[in-house]
Amino acid sequence: MQGLLAQGISVRYGARSVLAGLDLPLLRPGEVTVLAGPNAAGKSTLLRAIAQLQPHGGKVLLDGRDLAHVPMRDRARLVGFMPQSLPAGSSLVALESVIAALRAGDTLGARGADATAMAVLDKLGIGALALEPLSALSGGQRQMVSLAQAIVRDPRLLLLDEPTSALDLARQVRLLSELRRLAAEGRIVVAVLHDLALAAQWADRIVLMHGGHTHAEGRPELVLTPALLAEVYGVEARVERCSRGRIMVLIDGEHAPG
Amino acid sequence: MSDATLSRYHRQGRRNSALVGVLALAALAALLLDLMTGPAGLALADTLKALAGGEVARGTSVIVWDVRLPVAAMALLVGAALALAGAEMQTVLENPLAEPFTLGVSASAALGAAVAIVLGLSLPGLPAVWSVSGNAFLFALGALGLLQLLGRIRGGGPEVLILFGVALNFTAAALLSLVQFVASADALQQLVFWTMGSLASAQWPGVMLIAVVLAGSVPFSFRAAWKLTALRLGEDQARSFGVDVTGLRRWTLFRVSLLSAAAVSMVGVIGFVGLAGPHIARMLVGENHRVFLPASLLTGALVMSLASTLSKTLVPGVLLPVGLVTSLIGLPIFFALILRGRRR
Ligand SMILES: Nc1ncnc2c1ncn2[C@@H]1O[C@H](COP(=O)(O)OP(=O)(O)OP(=O)(O)O)[C@@H](O)[C@H]1O
Ligand SMILES: [Mg+2]
Numbered sequence: 375m376q377g378l379l380a381q382g383i384s385v386r387y388g389a390r391s392v393l394a395g396l397d398l399p400l401l402r403p404g405e406v407t408v409l410a411g412p413n414a415a416g417k418s419t420l421l422r423a424i425a426q427l428q429p430h431g432g433k434v435l436l437d438g439r440d441l442a443h444v445p446m447r448d449r450a451r452l453v454g455f456m457p458q459s460l461p462a463g464s465s466l467v468a469l470e471s472v473i474a475a476l477r478a479g480d481t482l483g484a485r486g487a488d489a490t491a492m493a494v495l496d497k498l499g500i501g502a503l504a505l506e507p508l509s510a511l512s513g514g515q516r517q518m519v520s521l522a523q524a525i526v527r528d529p530r531l532l533l534l535d536e537p538t539s540a541l542d543l544a545r546q547v548r549l550l551s552e553l554r555r556l557a558a559e560g561r562i563v564v565a566v567l568h569d570l571a572l573a574a575q576w577a578d579r580i581v582l583m584h585g586g587h588t589h590a591e592g593r594p595e596l597v598l599t600p601a602l603l604a605e606v607y608g609v610e611a612r613v614e615r616c617s618r619g620r621i622m623v624l625i626d627g628e629h630a631p632g
Numbered sequence: 633m634s635d636a637t638l639s640r641y642h643r644q645g646r647r648n649s650a651l652v653g654v655l656a657l658a659a660l661a662a663l664l665l666d667l668m669t670g671p672a673g674l675a676l677a678d679t680l681k682a683l684a685g686g687e688v689a690r691g692t693s694v695i696v697w698d699v700r701l702p703v704a705a706m707a708l709l710v711g712a713a714l715a716l717a718g719a720e721m722q723t724v725l726e727n728p729l730a731e732p733f734t735l736g737v738s739a740s741a742a743l744g745a746a747v748a749i750v751l752g753l754s755l756p757g758l759p760a761v762w763s764v765s766g767n768a769f770l771f772a773l774g775a776l777g778l779l780q781l782l783g784r785i786r787g788g789g790p791e792v793l794i795l796f797g798v799a800l801n802f803t804a805a806a807l808l809s810l811v812q813f814v815a816s817a818d819a820l821q822q823l824v825f826w827t828m829g830s831l832a833s834a835q836w837p838g839v840m841l842i843a844v845v846l847a848g849s850v851p852f853s854f855r856a857a858w859k860l861t862a863l864r865l866g867e868d869q870a871r872s873f874g875v876d877v878t879g880l881r882r883w884t885l886f887r888v889s890l891l892s893a894a895a896v897s898m899v900g901v902i903g904f905v906g907l908a909g910p911h912i913a914r915m916l917v918g919e920n921h922r923v924f925l926p927a928s929l930l931t932g933a934l935v936m937s938l939a940s941t942l943s944k945t946l947v948p949g950v951l952l953p954v955g956l957v958t959s960l961i962g963l964p965i966f967f968a969l970i971l972r973g974r975r976r
Contacts (some may be wrong), residue, residue: 450872
């Protein structure tokens with residue numbers, strides 16, 4: 375069975391249960407799935423559980439293989455992960471950090487690692503930052519380097535936690551179209567996004583999480599409805615259909631003018 | 633464009649390797665200087681000839697081989713061991729203030745030494761000259777074992793380890809005070825001298841022991857270089873790159889503890905080198921551990937060797953405890969580098 379299947383995922387921190395038997399639909403290669411939902415809904419926790427960075431109950435199957443039982447090194451070749459927050463302190467240069475992503479798990483020897491890492495930076499349009507220390511990069515630049523670290527091993531499954539949160543308009547488009555391209559090449563892409571307009575435009579599927587559960591999931595136009603948004607976010611929203619079937623989410627909050 | 637960037641990166645890599653080479657040469661030069669310095673000054677030519685086993689006055693040969701070389705080699709090796717340990721410690725504890733003695737190894741070693749000096753207790757079968765070092769080593773290893781055990785119970789994250797280490801430090805220090813309290817004036821003086829860190833009693837077997845521990849752990853350190861580099865990007869990142877962070881941390885702490893236990897049991901507590909060596913190396917070559925680790929090791933060796941020379945010359949006719957000297961010469965260098973780094 376091709377794709378990612380996460381079933382009965384449960385995570386607890388001490389006595390507190392954050393995810394209690396959460397199921398995701400089968401996420402197929404070629405699809406970009408967006409996880410959305412309010413703060414503290416458990417999105418990051420779910421992503422870390424899928425990436426096996428977090429002790430959890432339940433099963434995560436990638437193409438039928440239980441990821442928990444795949445040896446760490448092989449898993450690093452299958453799964454790319456981009457964390458929500460990035461440590462700022464390192465004086466490693468960007469290129470070195472991407473080479474480390476290749477060589478730390480012995481996935482690739484010295485041969486070619488440098489060139490592969492450089493090629494990924496170029497592809498993301500940040501080749502000029504290659505020799506800059508991470509500590510000297512802006513938040514958005516660091517986020518792009520972190521994406522490079524996640525995709526450089528050419529993983530089958532990409533898990534990205536708020537990859538666009540620090541990016542400007544152009545970089546958002548660049549990153550999301552890169553994700554679409556990676557998916558089109560047969561990868562499974564899962565990204566947490568707070569920006570529902572971006573989600574509507576770029577995702578094949580949105581999983582709306584709320585309180586540690588999957589509240590709704592499906593194609594963007596089925597999930598982004600005023601009723602569901604009111605239930606999950608407690609916000610009055612209008613959903614407009616624009617040309618070419620595009621969806622716009624408009625908020626008529628108390629501070630919105632008009 | 634990317635080719636140009638890549639070759640610039642490789643040029644920087646070669647520059648860093650060259651710097652490591654320069655550090656190695658400087659450490660060797662410092663060793664020679666150390667050998668030439670002393671109550672009877674030796675010329676470079678005589679020193680080299682004596683080292684090579686050539687024709688020199690018998691006195692010169694004895695001074696070089698039996699008196700000065702053990703001390704000079706001990707300085708070099710202890711500096712190397714402490715700085716390498718410090719570098720790895722700072723990375724796995726994700727804390728730039730960590731040093732080899734952060735986790736209570738030195739305090740425990742001092743306690744072991746105190747037990748030997750004051751209470752005259754020692755391992756059965758150990759020659760009397762070795763009782764202090766042997767006890768110190770044993771206590772340091774005991775502290776390490778306790779820490780690994782406690783860390784395993786609570787998952788072994790850096791904060792937990794540091795907290796246990798601090799607790800261990802205080803406990804050992806308190807027990808040390810207790811032993812000092814009952815010590816005779818004579819034993820007390822011996823103990824104070826020991827804790828200040830001194831090379832004076834260095835002998836070949838001790839040198840060999842440190843050399844063996846160092847030679848045994850360096851290959852493992854260097855093999856873990858990319859894993860340690862990845863850990864600088866965060867624990868989740870390193871794990872997702874395929875690094876078994878828990879195992880890496882456990883084995884690195886094991887190596888570090890062995891290195892620092894060996895060092896502290898031979899020459900007493902020598903501060904600063906384990907903290908500053910890695911910082912100086914980081915400023916010189918950055919944080920890629922493939923060069924950072926060797927650079928740290930060599931910086932430590934260089935600093936200790938210079939300190940050993942200075943301990944003989946700072947006050948003519950008096951051999952100062954080398955632990956004092958490392959702090960005295962290390963600090964200005966350290967400050968200068970920090971200030972230079974700020975300006976850039
Ligand atoms: N290390 C932790 N220890 C205890 N509780 C935690 C920990 N990490 C997360 N939690 C709790 O788990 C819940 C889910 O957190 P999570 O980070 O998964 O939310 P999220 O959906 O990613 O939120 P955000 O949109 O703010 O990033 C929150 O209530 C949070 O307080
Ligand atoms: Mg989150």
